[in-house]
Amino acid sequence: MSISVQNISKKYKNVQALQNITFEVQEGELFGLIGPDGAGKTTLFRLLTTLLLPNEGSASVANYDIVKQVKEIRNSVGYMPGKFSLYQDLTIEENLTFFATIFGTTIEENYDLIEDIYVQIEPFKNRRAGALSGGMKQKLALCCALIHKPKVLFLDEPTTGVDPVSRKEFWEMLKRLKQKGITILVSTPYMDEASLCDRIALIQKGKILKIDTPDTIVKAYDKTIYEVASNQMHQLILDLKHFSSQYSVFAFGEFIHYIDKNDTFDTAALRTYLQEKGHQNISIQKTTATIEDVFMDL
Amino acid sequence: MESVQEKIIIVENLTKQFGDFTAVKGISFDVHKGEIFGFLGANGAGKTTAMKMLIGISHPTSGQANVAGFDVQNQSEEVKRNIGYMSQKFSMYDDLTVEENITFFGGIYGLSRKQIKIKTNQLIEELQLGNIAKTKVGDLPLGWKQKLAFSVALLHEPKIVFLDEPTGGVDPITRRQFWELIYAEAHKGTTIFVTTHYMDEAEYCNRVSIMVDGVIEALDTPKKLKEQFQVNSMNEVFLKLARNIE
Numbered sequence: 050m051s052i053s054v055q056n057i058s059k060k061y062k063n064v065q066a067l068q069n070i071t072f073e074v075q076e077g078e079l080f081g082l083i084g085p086d087g088a089g090k091t092t093l094f095r096l097l098t099t100l101l102l103p104n105e106g107s108a109s110v111a112n113y114d115i116v117k118q119v120k121e122i123r124n125s126v127g128y129m130p131g132k133f134s135l136y137q138d139l140t141i142e143e144n145l146t147f148f149a150t151i152f153g154t155t156i157e158e159n160y161d162l163i164e165d166i167y168v169q170i171e172p173f174k175n176r177r178a179g180a181l182s183g184g185m186k187q188k189l190a191l192c193c194a195l196i197h198k199p200k201v202l203f204l205d206e207p208t209t210g211v212d213p214v215s216r217k218e219f220w221e222m223l224k225r226l227k228q229k230g231i232t233i234l235v236s237t238p239y240m241d242e243a244s245l246c247d248r249i250a251l252i253q254k255g256k257i258l259k260i261d262t263p264d265t266i267v268k269a270y271d272k273t274i275y276e277v278a279s280n281q282m283h284q285l286i287l288d289l290k291h292f293s294s295q296y297s298v299f300a301f302g303e304f305i306h307y308i309d310k311n312d313t314f315d316t317a318a319l320r321t322y323l324q325e326k327g328h329q330n331i332s333i334q335k336t337t338a339t340i341e342d343v344f345m346d347l
Numbered sequence: 348m349e350s351v352q353e354k355i356i357i358v359e360n361l362t363k364q365f366g367d368f369t370a371v372k373g374i375s376f377d378v379h380k381g382e383i384f385g386f387l388g389a390n391g392a393g394k395t396t397a398m399k400m401l402i403g404i405s406h407p408t409s410g411q412a413n414v415a416g417f418d419v420q421n422q423s424e425e426v427k428r429n430i431g432y433m434s435q436k437f438s439m440y441d442d443l444t445v446e447e448n449i450t451f452f453g454g455i456y457g458l459s460r461k462q463i464k465i466k467t468n469q470l471i472e473e474l475q476l477g478n479i480a481k482t483k484v485g486d487l488p489l490g491w492k493q494k495l496a497f498s499v500a501l502l503h504e505p506k507i508v509f510l511d512e513p514t515g516g517v518d519p520i521t522r523r524q525f526w527e528l529i530y531a532e533a534h535k536g537t538t539i540f541v542t543t544h545y546m547d548e549a550e551y552c553n554r555v556s557i558m559v560d561g562v563i564e565a566l567d568t569p570k571k572l573k574e575q576f577q578v579n580s581m582n583e584v585f586l587k588l589a590r591n592i593e
Contacts, residue, residue: 084518085489085490085516085518085519085521086490087488182390182391184390184391209516210390210512210516210544211390211544212389212390212544213544213546213582213585214389214586215389215390238517238518239545283530283531283534299523300527302547302550302581303550303570344518
């Protein structure tokens with residue numbers, strides 16, 4: 050087992066950041082922690098990278114205990130915190146050299162691991178980190194986290210605030226790292242990224258709500274979701290919320306996802322109701338759940 | 348929308364150079380009164396630079412922009428008084444309470460004491476902040492901060508509000524509640540100018556522009572953009588546009 054967490058709890062003054070968390074990540078697995086701001090994701094990362102001590106419970110990373118074997122863990126893991134850990138006044142090359150030196154290695158020694166990421170930023174290697182775009186900083190931070198060839202990689206919200214193109218590229222990089230045998234624990238608030246992980250844990254308010262493969266989680270969702278659209282989407286949200294048997298109403302891109310309380314829900318009744326409210330071009334269709342639908346119903 | 352659309356933002360050949368780097372390359376577009384206008388682009392495409400010019404805090408190198416009836420080059424103070432702005436980094440003071448923040452910003456926007464009092468009560472009631480009116484903003488969950496920051500940006504009843512990635516990092520339910528606030532505000536006639544990296548949110552906009560390398564590469568309704576690029580989602584439109592550049 051690459052990461053094993055047993056009944057971990059962590060409290061800050063009067064905030065219970067993590068409550069009795071238990072999960073395991075296998076070697077070479079790409080495991081996602083999916084949850085919003087304040088869910089406890091960062092606390093969990095800090096515990097597993099030995100930067101914080103738990104109040105209760107135990108955990109091991111790469112078979113080292115997070116309390117007793119701090120040095121061993123620090124040598125075996127790479128950590129990319131949510132806020133960039135780079136030295137703003139050092140250039141790309143200087144940052145990378147610095148991190149390599151700290152871990153007693155050189156850029157050359159593990160170059161094969163970072164090569165396909167580093168070549169994308171190499172043309173700017175003499176530019177200071179502070180002057181890089183968000184996407185480039187992200188790539189450099191990943192290189193720095195990889196330079197000592199860690200067994201386990203911790204990535205705390207690496208794609209927050211990053212545009213869709215760079216996000217896609219980043220996940221392609223993670224896939225390649227995984228193929229090289231590195232275990233990856235990654236957190237994200239973007240639900241669409243969940244489907245790119247081998248397994249995910251949905252986390253909210255310090256508790257894990259569900260752990261499984263993205264596919265299984267979606268398939269286990271037993272409510273029927275309808276995509277609804279009309280010519281006036283804002284009014285449609287308001288009117289759907291006032292429909293007597295509504296269970297939930299959420300905007301979902303160009304449609305609204307509607308769930309009814311009754312199993313015997315008849316779309317014709319809803320259509321009539323919306324027509325009476327003055328909607329035109331009404332469409333109501335069954336659709337399949339996404340991770341985001343499941344998450345919102347937990 | 349009405350057939351004759353009043354323009355509230357008019358941008359013509361707007362350009363910004365930093366040394367020998369041109370961040371915004373002569374962009375031109377209009378925003379209609381009361382519309383939700385999505386301003387999209389990859390990191391580094393020039394969105395923030397363009398937005399800074401539109402809100403009157405950065406001078407264009409060349410070209411023109413008229414925002415809420417004022418020229419951004421010569422009347423930047425009037426522009427600032429007639430717009431609201433909320434950034435991803437929250438322009439709220441963490442050490443002040445909810446009430447104090449509202450009072451403070453009301454003062455900045457030139458509201459009278461009486462108006463501030465009315466507005467404060469109104470806001471606290473509308474957002475159901477009664478229980479936390481005396482809480483420091485720094486202790487609020489991110490979702491609450493965002494809703495509050497949005498409302499504060501609207502205190503002086505601006506004609507346009509600029510939202511720079513307003514929903515980053517929050518949970519999916521809060522994100523949707525935030526958009527319901529945006530819809531309601533647009534419904535009152537306020538123009539919304541919004542940037543986001545969530546492509547499902549792009550679908551909620553009346554029209555969307557996509558900036559690539561300092562240029563507006565596409566501008567239309569989400570529906571027409573999807574037809575034009577023959578794809579099913581704005582995410583695919585975005586990926587197609589940005590990929591083509593490489």
